[in-house]
Amino acid sequence: MNETLAEADIKTVPIGIRMPHMNSIMERWVQSCRHELLDRCLLWNERHLRYALREYEHFYNQRRAYQGLNQAAPLRPSRTRSKTLTASPT
Template structure:
């Protein structure tokens, strides 16, 4: 891939990974040639299901969340730094960050048991862990 100052393009080979699928909506702006070019690169195009307008909205929400919580608050120095920040954010997003649709649990971590004992509530010992130089904060109960 060609990279210019005005149009930086990241080749997945540079990241040490390979894309197998591209999920896209059924918009007419993606002609058949688009799918053929991706097929030549070994990438299978999977259009979203018919009459599922929310399918694209879910991914747009995820991208917006990543941008708002991470990229808008971080000065990215280079490609390596971007990949590190995105991997760290993905770890935070899937193992720690509460999700409203999961009743405040994280996708890869069940919700901890509620503390109902008034004595324990008064003596909460909360620890904060900073990630990405303090851009993201994670809180937990100290043992």
């Protein structure tokens, strides 16, 4: 398997010993990328694919809403936090 990847100039990086959740994190990212990007785009060549993946990565990390952050993006404050900060004390 590693020989096949090496022929395609793909470097394998083993995960850490005490990181069992890393595989599930990558599986979730790949699944999100497929459903939100690749299933909805017509890609013309490798250059276009790389551009689309860079744009999706930027969107995924900086603008996409996350349930764990109360539907806020990582760089955007959550709705409940902004309401509590602006609400007057009663």
